[in-house]
Amino acid sequence: MEAGPAAEANGHAPYGGAHVVAFVNEKGGVAKTTSCVNLAAALAAEGRRVLCMDLDPQANATTAFAVSADQAVEREAHCLLTMPRYPLERAIVATQIPGLDLVPSSPRLGDCNKALVMEMGREGRLRSKLRDFYRSVLTEKYDYILVDCPPSLDMLTVNALAAATHMVVPVTTKFYALKGMALLGEMVATLHEQIGAWVKLLGILITMYDKNTALDVTLYRLLKERIEREYGDYIFSTIITRSVVVSEAEAGGIPAVIREPESPAAAAYRALAREVVARLGDSALGAPAPVHAQAAAR
Amino acid sequence: MDMQPEPSACSPEAHPDCSVLITITTPGSETPICRFGSARDILGGITVRQLIERVSSRQSVLSAGVPSAQLEAESTTASAVRELIAARSAEVLLASDNGGGGQAVDLEAAVSTIAERHTGEAGSSFISISLEVRPLQDAAAPAGRERREVMNPPAVEVAPRPPAAERAFAPERPRSSGWALIPGDEERSQPIALGEASHPRLEPGPPPAAAQEPREVAQPPAVERASGAPAVSEPPARPAAPVAGELVTIVAEGEPEIEAQPPQQGERKEYIRKSDWLRAQFLPEVEALDFSGLFVGNLGLGVREQASRRVAVLADPSRITEILLQGNSYRRSGDHAKALICYQELVDIDAANPDFRYLLGKTFLELGQLQEAAEAFVRAKELGHEGAQNELDQLNRRPRRRSGILSFLRFWR
Numbered sequence: 190m191e192a193g194p195a196a197e198a199n200g201h202a203p204y205g206g207a208h209v210v211a212f213v214n215e216k217g218g219v220a221k222t223t224s225c226v227n228l229a230a231a232l233a234a235e236g237r238r239v240l241c242m243d244l245d246p247q248a249n250a251t252t253a254f255a256v257s258a259d260q261a262v263e264r265e266a267h268c269l270l271t272m273p274r275y276p277l278e279r280a281i282v283a284t285q286i287p288g289l290d291l292v293p294s295s296p297r298l299g300d301c302n303k304a305l306v307m308e309m310g311r312e313g314r315l316r317s318k319l320r321d322f323y324r325s326v327l328t329e330k331y332d333y334i335l336v337d338c339p340p341s342l343d344m345l346t347v348n349a350l351a352a353a354t355h356m357v358v359p360v361t362t363k364f365y366a367l368k369g370m371a372l373l374g375e376m377v378a379t380l381h382e383q384i385g386a387w388v389k390l391l392g393i394l395i396t397m398y399d400k401n402t403a404l405d406v407t408l409y410r411l412l413k414e415r416i417e418r419e420y421g422d423y424i425f426s427t428i429i430t431r432s433v434v435v436s437e438a439e440a441g442g443i444p445a446v447i448r449e450p451e452s453p454a455a456a457a458y459r460a461l462a463r464e465v466v467a468r469l470g471d472s473a474l475g476a477p478a479p480v481h482a483q484a485a486a487r
Numbered sequence: 488m489d490m491q492p493e494p495s496a497c498s499p500e501a502h503p504d505c506s507v508l509i510t511i512t513t514p515g516s517e518t519p520i521c522r523f524g525s526a527r528d529i530l531g532g533i534t535v536r537q538l539i540e541r542v543s544s545r546q547s548v549l550s551a552g553v554p555s556a557q558l559e560a561e562s563t564t565a566s567a568v569r570e571l572i573a574a575r576s577a578e579v580l581l582a583s584d585n586g587g588g589g590q591a592v593d594l595e596a597a598v599s600t601i602a603e604r605h606t607g608e609a610g611s612s613f614i615s616i617s618l619e620v621r622p623l624q625d626a627a628a629p630a631g632r633e634r635r636e637v638m639n640p641p642a643v644e645v646a647p648r649p650p651a652a653e654r655a656f657a658p659e660r661p662r663s664s665g666w667a668l669i670p671g672d673e674e675r676s677q678p679i680a681l682g683e684a685s686h687p688r689l690e691p692g693p694p695p696a697a698a699q700e701p702r703e704v705a706q707p708p709a710v711e712r713a714s715g716a717p718a719v720s721e722p723p724a725r726p727a728a729p730v731a732g733e734l735v736t737i738v739a740e741g742e743p744e745i746e747a748q749p750p751q752q753g754e755r756k757e758y759i760r761k762s763d764w765l766r767a768q769f770l771p772e773v774e775a776l777d778f779s780g781l782f783v784g785n786l787g788l789g790v791r792e793q794a795s796r797r798v799a800v801l802a803d804p805s806r807i808t809e810i811l812l813q814g815n816s817y818r819r820s821g822d823h824a825k826a827l828i829c830y831q832e833l834v835d836i837d838a839a840n841p842d843f844r845y846l847l848g849k850t851f852l853e854l855g856q857l858q859e860a861a862e863a864f865v866r867a868k869e870l871g872h873e874g875a876q877n878e879l880d881q882l883n884r885r886p887r888r889r890s891g892i893l894s895f896l897r898f899w900r
Binding site for chain 1: 761762765766769770772773774776777778779780781782783784785786788790791794797839
């Protein structure tokens with residue numbers, strides 16, 4: 190219990206060292222999609238190769254990267270999950286951001302819950318596709334695969350958690366969001382017990398935080414005290430505050446990190462990217478300054 | 488205190504929540520001037536309730552003089568009474584703040600000022616006003632009946648009341664609490680005229696008996712008192728005709744919900760910060776949530792079992808004491824193996840408790856498992872247990888052949 194997530198982050202390397210991070214919370218409206226999209230953009234801006242997978246039938250992440258509906262219908266996560274021989278590389282489309290690709294979604298993705306009911310190994314469809322993808326010598330490899338999950342604990346979320354190496358739980362400082370996080374915990378424990386999932390909690394991300402609201406401050410402190418006392422340092426030190434810049438960027442097809450790079454929200458997501466990379470044990474970002482730099486600073 | 492001049496506004500039905508009755512009867516009027524108010528009304532910077540309590544606690548009755556001629560005009564009467572009570576309350580405050588020594592000179596000056604302001608001259612006849620706490624026997628009787636005795640005295644003793652007074656003091660009025668005594672004020676139920684001794688010059692008009700024995704006057708003038716004879720002081724108070732200089736009593740009705748009073752002007756209000764209130768609201772809710780499933784991948788499935796035990800203890804806090812006592816019992820009886828199970832369970836329930844770690848280490852020590860004991864003591868020491876270091880020192884001082892496996896502990900010394 191003393192160990193934090195950074196110490197355990199490198200326990201699994203099922204995809205050749207790539208990190209598959211699912212953004213998941215049973216509660217909707219906690220900035221799962223916004224965090225996933227902006228973090229992906231921030232990582233790509235740092236020179237990382239990033240794949241964003243939109244597993245939400247609302248397809249908000251697809252919209253955020255301005256991928257057209259035609260592309261989404263032709264290549265989308267629905268095919269990836271329902272068609273056994275549909276490879277991952279066929280579902281990938283490029284975005285306007287260099288180094289950032291997308292597996293788009295469409296409302297048709299919601300049918301997966303029904304389509305997969307009678308399928309064998311339905312929980313591990315995405316996991317097997319990712320394994321095949323990384324085993325292939327012909328495909329481009331990504332450093333990070335960020336999965337945007339729907340706000341429900343359905344088969345899409347199960348597939349995401351079964352495939353992911355880590356999960357980030359965005360949560361607002363509202364009590365219902367905390368309850369949703371507890372419900373998610375039940376599901377994660379079941380996945381570990383039943384299907385041998387290997388997903389680990391990378392961190393709890395506080396979003397839409399308003400430091401001037403007593404409720405936000407109180408619930409944040411209560412949650413932080415509780416988690417740190419019982420489990421360890423699992424709450425990201427980066428806090429995403431409520432920002433209109435992020436909302437304005439939703440319709441522009443470009444995440445706020447790229448569209449408004451000078452905004453506080455963009456700075457927060459860049460800080461989150463550094464923290465994520467550090468927690469994942471990647472030395473390229475978020476690493477301590479070199480020795481000579483420290484000496485120069487002194 | 489609502490001191491509206493219209494007598495008709497004194498109807499109890501018009502003031503169902505009133506608890507203070509002020510009755511003033513003037514020589515020139517057959518109808519008593521009565522006023523209803525609430526103990527929460529503010530007079531002179533404090534509430535009427537506080538004023539009454541302060542006066543009662545000093546076992547005194549306020550009385551002073553106001554020119555009776557001035558009372559003939561009702562509006563002026565109301566103003567005079569208000570000012571008088573304000574002056575009295577100020578005096579009580581001063582007396583209380585100065586250790587009970589009283590401020591007779593100030594009071595006298597205040598009343599004289601009031602009198603001169605209303606009459607233009609000091610002296611002539613005065614009417615006294617007093618505060619009274621109702622006796623206990625009055626409270627023990629049914630409220631309506633007690634009031635009926637006061638308001639409907641025998642016909643041979645009192646004159647028929649005017650219709651207006653009957654309407655005002657009808658016994659069947661809907662009063663919820665009745666005329667009750669202030670809780671805990673039984674010993675000071677009888678009005679004692681201590682205040683008059685300190686400033687007798689304030690009552691030049693009335694006879695001395697009237698000044699020293701204030702009576703409750705809630706009735707129109709009785710026949711035999713109409714001539715201006717001195718008031719009779721025997722309790723219970725009977726309706727009597729107030730004359731110039733006679734006491735008029737302000738009757739306070741006790742309110743059992745005295746603690747429920749909201750803070751009044753001038754009182755210190757206690758506030759709670761919103762964040763503290765929110766924390767108190769949400770702390771049990773957040774503590775009851777089970778997040779352990781999120782950490783199964785990081786900490787193993789055992790975290791779930793630990794959380795379930797924690798939830799069980801939250802639901803029944805007595806269980807942790809039960810386990811502790813059982814473990815201690817096993818340990819005293821020499822059954823260290825069973826004691827170990829109990830202490831291990833306590834550690835699983837509350838891993839951050841240094842005492843449980845220490846007990847676990849002691850039990851390991853008694854079982855001869857020195858390495859496990861050392862680990863438990865080290866953890867207890869990290870958690871702040873004061874005796875853990877001593878146990879570690881003793882472990883390190885053991886003979887080498889027994890403590891060879893503990894050689895790594897030497898750096899803790």
